[in-house]
Amino acid sequence: MTSTASSHPLGELIDLVKYPLDRPESRDYWASVMTARNQLGVDGCAVINDFVHPRGVTALNQEILSQKHTTHFSDQAMNPYFHFEHNPHFSDDHPMNTFLERSSGFIPGDSWDRYGPMSQIFRAPEMATFLAACLQISELHCYADPLAGLTSNILDPGQLFTWHFDTNDFAVTILVQQADSGGLFEYAPQIRSASNEGFHLVSKILNGSRHEVKTLDLRPGDLQIFRGRHSLHRVSRVSPESCSRHAAIYAYTEKPGVVGRVERTTQLFGRVLPEHLEAERERVRSDKLVD
Ligand SMILES: O=C(O)CCC(=O)C(=O)O
């Protein structure tokens, strides 16, 4: 271990020996970036194993447990586009009208201590720089949404997060507590594009097809970078006898100062803040996907 790696505050959480985020000019840094780029190029998903070391995982899980009482759980069935109501323009068996259980919940952004381990990782400039390099984006900023920027996805025993597309182009996740059984991340890579909803393929998967579905074997401490806007994905049901599954979710945007929509924020967190109402008035959509 070099003294440079161990003395950086991020080293309290992230394995800077394996992944020297503090030394972006190093060979190991670029090796990690190139591996992630390759994986993202193959199917829109990169996994960086043991990114957070075991002590860091313990610190993250302690913070999640301390805030778990603030989780907003959902008990509403939803379609893959986060809609909850029947749409008469589509047939009853269409994906738009296929509503599946989502029982998981999110710990919101305003639950975290500004200086706690969750925020420390999220707000580290080294993280944004590293992720931007992996994603080949010129710069990234912390998602400014005060609730959705920094969250933890909680699946208690028996719960699942059903098939869906993300609103964001990509998501950054660290598995913090793994379920003993179930709670697996599954995805159908690039099943839709900005110009094609791929409803036929989406429908097959909602009806139980495993064709083209991949399952990740994530372990606590693994970092996942995932392009979820075009890849249908879910977290499968956590077995009733299992421990809960906890994941830290870090959201970044290409432009600074982005805040989420009122409707989605209410669905996910059960409330909005004044920032959401303000942003709603100024929002400009970047594509025409149904959501
Ligand atoms: O918990 C995870 O691994 C990802 C959950 C997810 O897909 C989401 O929050 O949109």
Ligand SMILES: [Fe+2]
């Ligand atoms: Fe997602």
